[in-house]
Amino acid sequence: MIRTNPKLLAYSKTLLEKDRAQVSVTHYKRKEEIMGQGHRYPYVGIIIKGIVKCFINEANGKAFIQEFMTEGMEVGELEFFEKGGATCSVAAVTPVTILEIPHQLFKILLDKELTFNRLILESLADKVRYKAPRHAFQTSYSLERNIEKMGELYPDFLKVLPKGDIANYLGVSARSLNRALKTLREEHG
Amino acid sequence: MIRTNPKLLAYSKTLLEKDRAQVSVTHYKRKEEIMGQGHRYPYVGIIIKGIVKCFINEANGKAFIQEFMTEGMEVGELEFFEKGGATCSVAAVTPVTILEIPHQLFKILLDKELTFNRLILESLADKVRYKAPRHAFQTSYSLERNIEKMGELYPDFLKVLPKGDIANYLGVSARSLNRALKTLREEHG
DNA sequence: TCGAAAAAAGGACATTTGTCCCGCTTGAAA
DNA sequence: TTTCAAGCGGGACAAATGTCCTTTTTTCGA
Structure with missing residues (x-):
């Protein structure tokens, strides 16, 4: 229930070596906001360390947590595909390290690197696949x-x-x- | 709340013309099962006409419907990326027409056709994006x-x-x- | 066209969950 | 060190939902 993506984590580490100049790394403290619902960010994030929660705040003050994520999971990738603000907020539950891949580089990798392309496809498929049984179980x-x-x-x-x-x-x-x-x-x- | 994907529908129609020999089309009656939870299918389906429900049956007899889908939506694409049985069952709510793309062709299109690749990425991103606000609203x-x-x-x-x-x-x-x-x-x- | 089966509507009661409290503990900032 | 806000635990009552069951309506195949 705290989701992880070992393959994407491994790939991210090679990115950190090969393309170090084009990516950045940011640290967040416990409870700090990483992304805010409705805001835009010019990069896709990959969690290198720590646990985050991805959640939606409703107008009536209630919050609903979509998933807890840790190493290798992406954040903000949905906004790469459809411009517009982030659907969810993301916040650090423990101290967190994020690798930021600028949209420009993300696009190049997606179009030129079949391996990367496949990792992202699988990562998205995984997020879809995971939600179905979770919500079914929760309501049943x-x-x-x-x-x-x-x-x-x-x-x-x-x-x-x-x-x-x-x-x-x-x-x-x-x-x-x-x-x-x-x-x-x-x-x- | 009945989801649709106009771009993928348009692409599917060109597929039906260009690659007619490699794809097939199947019709289903109301209430008929299109895919069964746990089973495998050697193709990815795209809805050409009609409404389907995608759902999970739990061991205690309860069912939970993930989404209703119509024209242009994919079914069975998750199983292309991770071999293993279908997570959800899919059944026809109205009479339904499905375009079946064999896994072999799906792989070729994904690897060689950048347009198709992007359509599938966006389709997956869309499914992820849609679920978050839906479940948040439902529980809030x-x-x-x-x-x-x-x-x-x-x-x-x-x-x-x-x-x-x-x-x-x-x-x-x-x-x-x-x-x-x-x-x-x-x-x- | 009839009859069986499924779908729909709702009564009665049990159970679950929410709301609104209050008091205790803890940890971080002044 | 003191203080104050945040987190935690739970009582009491209200509201929402489930379960079980009966009746009516609709659908569809023989």
Whole structure:
């Protein structure tokens, strides 16, 4: 449930060596905003280190977290394909390092480097593929079952992610999350 | 909320003329299964006509509809990139016509035709982009508000889509959907 | 054209979740 | 060190949703 892309991470590291002059690296502190909903950025980002959350703030004050991402995942690539502001905000959950590939270079790589092109295709396909079972499971099973599933996928989630983020990921209020956690505690250990 | 892809539809029509010998066209009746969760198909499909639903059946008997799709939308493209069974089932909601592009041809087009490659990249980016606001809205607002939104996006949805499908799209029981529809009827006209 | 089967509507009750609180803990900034 | 904001946990009640069931309407094949 914290998504990663080892192949793209590996490719990014070769980029850092070969094309060092054309890319940049930025560091973000915990809770810092990496991208803001509606804003534009002249680059595509790839996470080199750390955990980010990708989320949407609704007009009524609620937030919904799309996914947690770590090494090798792209951010801001959708805006390369369709100009217009970012759909989601992205913020650092732990200290984060981002590799920034300017749109100009991204386009060249996409058009000339078949390997890179395929990595991006697969990365997009992966994001589509992942969302289907996640949302199906989320609406089909109880909150308790969803929490158990997070624990299976990422045992440390309660230690690493703030409660508020977990609630926003599961699409429930913090109160409901606490209640469900208590129920689970009473049932097993 | 019934998704379409005019550019890919246009491209598909030229494919039907130029490469007619290498592609095929299949018709499906209402409710017929086009793809089954877990199964494999040696082609990528593009909808030429009709409306399909793309959904996941969970082990507990519940179904969750990912999206409704019509002209120009792809089905089964995820399985081209990662071998393995289909994540979702696809079924015809109205009579449907599908253009089938064999994986072998799909690969050639992807590698040699920059235009096609870009269309597929944009199509995938579109699917990712679309899901974020949809699920955010769905979990952030009341059922009534979600129904109103469907009406704004597709005024005829109650006439075209079965109630059960609408409920499975919104992630609620048929009972709750009916209740909410009644409330809306009482409020306005 | 009839009859079976599916779809639709909604009543009654149980369960889940949200909202609005309050009090406690913790960590970072003054 | 003190202080204050943010995070955490949970009580009490209200609202939303699910489950189960019955009745009516519609559809479609024999």
